[in-house]
Amino acid sequence: MDKSLLLRASVKGQDALLMLNGMVLGKLTVGQELRLPVHEYIQSGENRIQVEAISSTAQNGAKPLSACNVDAQVLVEIQKDRGPGSFVNANVLFRLQGSVLRGQRFNKNRVLDTRVDLPVSFPRWRYLDVMQSPADSDDQERIQDFLLKMLTLFQGQKVSALLPYFSVRNREVATAYGLDLQQVHSTFASHLEQMCTHCTLNDKALDPAQWLVRPVRQSSIYALLNPEHQPLLQFNANQSGTLHKWPMHVGVLGSEVFVLR
Template sequence: MDRLLVVQLEAQGCDAEAWLNGFPVARVDAGRPRSSVPVHEYTLAGENRLELVLFPRPAAEPAALAPAPLACMADGHQRAHLRVLLPRIGSAADETQARSLAQLDWNPAAGTQFVAPLRLVQDVTLPIGFPRWRWLNAPPVPGPASPALLAMALAFVTTLADDLSRGQTDSFMAACRLRSEELAQAYQRDAETERARLREALLQAHAAQGLAWPAPVAADFALRPLAGGRLFEALRADGTPALQSASGADGRTWALPLRLTAVEGTMYVLR
């Protein structure tokens, strides 16, 4: 593989998110105004849905509790630009050195009225060949997660956290097997090598720092629907991954994103 498919997002004077096929892939704000992210695992052969969201709501906010959209007026300094680029590996991911496959721009003149959050949508056909990812076959769940699904996901993440706190990685690696296989396929890597690398990193972190993985509690646990309700992202109330460690001896934490589906009472991590 000599090229990467990358989403690049830039913004000024506003927060912005880039979504691809129902997945949030990048977010920028005043503290981090630019982001470039490889997106092979979210890309489809043929038509893809690209979305630019201005002034996005918090990730874990329940839709039923979201405030009404806010009427706003542009000040002439707000702008956001989303690009899908195909740079060569080792080259800068920018338009001067990479082929641009799609773009979405928001650059309103001063005095332009809009409603926030504002979502711009474009369907684009990308000249890229990817297999049909398993998440496309996950059963879509309409609306927010049910109490039963929330309870099932909470128990699932709690088991993973408890096992990782004991230095046991088998349950996490088994739960993520399908994701690991598809990520390796997406980036033309060896799946077993990638799985072994992740397992070793988790084991070393436990051995060196005795990392604790606090189990999530119901009041601080949310499921965000993604990909048309086919997957749900396990989050804390602050929008960070539900499966994350306490601070280690070096002051850093581990966070392991989980995009889940439930099939016949079993949870699977597909992204």
């Protein structure tokens, strides 16, 4: 693929979450710009982009009052892809802006909520179908059990046992990009082994009290976050100390929990 679709987002006033089609892309921190490719979250035609304030509201409820002026900007860009993290010749397709003044009411904490048609032609991602499945009262418990098993495998460096957790996601990526499934599987296995052998899980990921399992809309999809609304799974490189963050969404169908993104 020689072109990539990116979102470039920032907020003023207070921190927020950037979401695309209900999926949590990442935390927007005041004064910092978030820039990331979004192909694995988009569909042909209409896509919903939202920025949701995290806190600092004057009261609770579905339409709380804002405690400060809040502004959000999201640029939808298409750029030439020159390898991992290298993009050039940005072409801005949409420039989206939203704001809430101090004392005004939020609508469900949203600073920006809009829909745009995006130029993509990927197959339909499975998360869009799972999103039609309603949440179950036992989902949280199933995800907790899933996390306990997965984190134990990470600590034990059990790469072969971890790989099936990511098979749904890897299969979709291979299909969408026209790649050989075995090659995708092999590449991911090598990356997983590097993370297991050369990195250590952050202590917060190992503490169930730090797990924030955030539902996506009313569906059986959940974003795995920590109390700071950052990705729950974070790894420290043993040699350099570099922090690696793994954003993750899981789906629950029946008694099965699996990684969607």
